[in-house]
Amino acid sequence: MEPATGSAMDIDEHVRSKLPEGSKILTVSPSGKSEWVQTLRLHVQLIDGSTKSYFKKGALGDRGREMMRGTFESEQTLYSFAPNNVPKPLAWGTYKNEPDNHFYMCDFYDITDDLPEVGKFCATVAKIHKDSMGKSPNNQYGFQVSTHLAYVANDNSWSDSWEAWYAKALERMLDEEVKSHGPDEELSLLTTAMFEKVIPRLLRPLETGGHQIQPCLIHSDLWPGNVKPDAVTHEPIILDSCAFWGHNEADLGSWRAPRYRLGHSYMTEYHQHIPISAPVEDWDDRNALYAMRYDLLVSALFPKEPQFRRLAMDEMKRLVDKYPGGYEAM
Numbered sequence: 001m002e003p004a005t006g007s008a009m010d011i012d013e014h015v016r017s018k019l020p021e022g023s024k025i026l027t028v029s030p031s032g033k034s035e036w037v038q039t040l041r042l043h044v045q046l047i048d049g050s051t052k053s054y055f056k057k058g059a060l061g062d063r064g065r066e067m068m069r070g071t072f073e074s075e076q077t078l079y080s081f082a083p084n085n086v087p088k089p090l091a092w093g094t095y096k097n098e099p100d101n102h103f104y105m106c107d108f109y110d111i112t113d114d115l116p117e118v119g120k121f122c123a124t125v126a127k128i129h130k131d132s133m134g135k136s137p138n139n140q141y142g143f144q145v146s147t148h149l150a151y152v153a154n155d156n157s158w159s160d161s162w163e164a165w166y167a168k169a170l171e172r173m174l175d176e177e178v179k180s181h182g183p184d185e186e187l188s189l190l191t192t193a194m195f196e197k198v199i200p201r202l203l204r205p206l207e208t209g210g211h212q213i214q215p216c217l218i219h220s221d222l223w224p225g226n227v228k229p230d231a232v233t234h235e236p237i238i239l240d241s242c243a244f245w246g247h248n249e250a251d252l253g254s255w256r257a258p259r260y261r262l263g264h265s266y267m268t269e270y271h272q273h274i275p276i277s278a279p280v281e282d283w284d285d286r287n288a289l290y291a292m293r294y295d296l297l298v299s300a301l302f303p304k305e306p307q308f309r310r311l312a313m314d315e316m317k318r319l320v321d322k323y324p325g326g327y328e329a330m
Helices: 013-017 061-081 118-132 162-181 185-207 248-256 263-270 280-301 307-322
Strands: 024-030 038-045 051-060 089-094 101-107 216-218 227-229 236-238 244-246
Touching (some): 013 089, 051 061, 118 216, 118 236, 162 185, 162 280, 185 307, 216 248, 280 307
Antiparallel strands (some): 024 038, 038 051, 051 101, 089 101, 216 244, 227 236
């Protein structure tokens, strides 16, 4: 395992081989904190004498390999639509001397710990969504590999139906949450009603009754830890995507939670660029449905903190009570 600081001698040969030809590593230093991966900054001298920094993260085991592969393909796709706001991916791979250790590298940015400026950030996210609409493979929802929210693998298998795709994604997160906290009778009853009534009622109208949406590229983890201003230009830098092709409004789900400090001012600004999908009157409840996936994720990640399960269940109960007749009652 590589130390937190050191020199080129501490860096695995396969990692060094991914750097630009002729590079010389000058320093190795910590870069941020993560519960799920190891992170480093590699400051190198290029063959022309200039210097440049790269960010490297790594993780162990089969899950670590899939996390690094998913990060590379996700970031590569996002970078193709926002090269000025997404660190350019460099490589992913496996260590030569530790075949159970895997890594991802990209350009390094100096960033501040502030919230991104609402206008610039929302314009950037909306541009990614608009520019990618209609460019999903076979116009389907999903992604070509599994990506991860923290360490939780998403089932990104392709679907022609947004309702079906999102139901599967929410089911995956519910399964992970129950593994973490254990079964609960009330949660089980609410889950059944969510899948039989609420999800069809809120998502099916997006693609029926003369309404239509197109898959666009979703970052899917737009919380303040992954969206930071550049320390020099103050432009929004968007990090650590776990992409899929989906309904553009799904990217706003994490903004709903007060803990993330983004909220309605960011949503309102975003919709200055892309109007609310029809039926407009369903918007707030759709947003609550999209936010639920993140509440369940946080609950799964922190098994000793019951408040996130309660938060998700309270929202489930509100929606189940509001839509007891499901899609058929429209």
